[in-house]
Amino acid sequence: MLKAAGAAGVAVTAATALPATAADSAFAHPGLLHTRADLARMAAKVKVGAAPYTAGFAKLTANRHAQSGWTPNPQATVYRGAGSPQNYATLYNDIHAAYQNGLRHHVSGDSAYADTAVAILNAWSAKLTSLEGSADRFLAAGLYGYQFANAAELVRDHPDFDLPRFQEMLTKVFAPLSDDFLVRHNGAVITNYWTNWDLCAMACVLATGIFCDDASQVARAVDYFKHGEGLGSVKNAIPVVYDDGLAEWLEAGRDQGHALLGVGLMGTFCEMAWNQGYDLYGYDDSRFLKGAQYVAKWGMGGEVSYTANTRAKGAIGGWSGRETASAAAGVDPAMTRPIWAMIANHYTKRRGLSASYVTRIAARSAPEGGGGDYGPNSGGYDQLGFGTLAFTRDRVADTGASPVPAASASASPGSGARPQTGGTASPAAGQDLAATGSDDIAGWSAAAGITAVAGGLLLLRRRDRVRGRGPGAS
Secondary structure, X not given: OOOOOOOOOOOOOOOOOOOOOOOOOOOOOOEOOOEHHHHHHHHHHHHOOOOOHHHHHHHHHXXXXXXXXXXXOOOOEEEEOOOOOOOHHHHHHHHHHHHHHHHHHHHHOOHHHHXXXXXXXXXXXXXXXXXEEOOHHHHHHHHHHHHHHHHHHOOOOOOOOOHHHHHXXXXXXXXXXXXXXXXXXXXXOOOOOOHHHHHHHXXXXXXXXXXXXXXXXXXXXXXXXXXXXXXXXXXXXXXXXXXXXXXXXXXHHOOHHHHHHHHHHHHHHHHHHHOOOOOOOOHHHHHHHHHHHHHHHHHOOOOOOOOOEEEEEEXXXXXXXXXXXXXXXXXXXXXXXXXXXXXXXXXXXXXXXXXXXXXHHHHHHOOOOEOOOOOOOHXXXXXXXXXXXXXXXXXXXXXXXXXXXXXXXXXXXXXXXXXXXXXXXXXXXXXXXXXXXXXXXXXXXXXXXXXXXXXXXXXXXXOOOOOOOOOOOO
């Protein structure tokens, strides 16, 4: 098993008092990518025709996966990787159909979509027993484990949803593979696998831990984000912080597609943790923001620095080698993935920070779609998407906002919900959700143009500058 977190609390800055995250606490539900307040906001905004929510909802309703007539095709064994009869496309298509139907239900109020999501999830939990294949089975466990948990979280209170059986499937089929990968890395040296292998495993361990109310599993995932030896921990994934406030994304030396996947996965991890009271977005002087800014600037065709990284490869007790990434790879500025709205809205709306490159690329990518909107192959299903609908949020009046649990902020300490101690991240009781944030569109439109350019680079206080680190250094 992974090493448990060394400290139960999260870092506290002078501006923000964060809630305790005791390892024996229960978890608030819904509380993965979407809280109850998030879902209420989406529904209220769409109901009154508020932009850009309506454009985001239109992307959802147009997707073939978001239809109540979807019929699942569960398998007893799912294979991913060379040398096996691969059938994992069946799994990810059904997961995205469950997620999209669940989300559509919450926004529209139509129970037919919830019923469809439940039927898909129940069908899989009744049949799936294993994930097999080459090393790619670890990718399947990580990616589809965190996605499955998020889809199920949307309907966990539905009377027909078999929650115990679904939790059993997650804990016996998905989480063990991801947990094992973070410990043993498939028998390879610790830096053999690129960042995204760790990140998807981390997302699975965190999401299934929250969904199944397993505090020790959540603590392991959070600790790995901060201190893990593999390339997915934050300081190994983002090894160099530069004087201009940007931070090198390790996989920028590999290719653009994998760098985008990594930013999306780390953002997903931070968002799920935030909704349970852990501020990983702000961890290590907002290191993730600096890395996301770097990828956004580079992805739009901008020049970025890159310090060469050499990683060891091979199997423990077997073959060995080394590989050096010496420069940022070329990019196609037209390439996009539905990852930016979540990140931009967190930093600019919740925290009131400048994030010029992330904001600009989010505006260019809007409205974000989801699985099925970015090509037919598995890469187009690596993120759940629909960030324009799901993550566009109103600016928090107190920009020292703390992570807010999905349950009511009035919950007693013994209830398992981590109480809010900073600025509120959702409108006060009785406030009209749909009437807030009327200036959002103008601000974001400006951010995509001259205003953002004039604002220059994001300059955050640099706590530690590292040059020439080996990618596997702790």
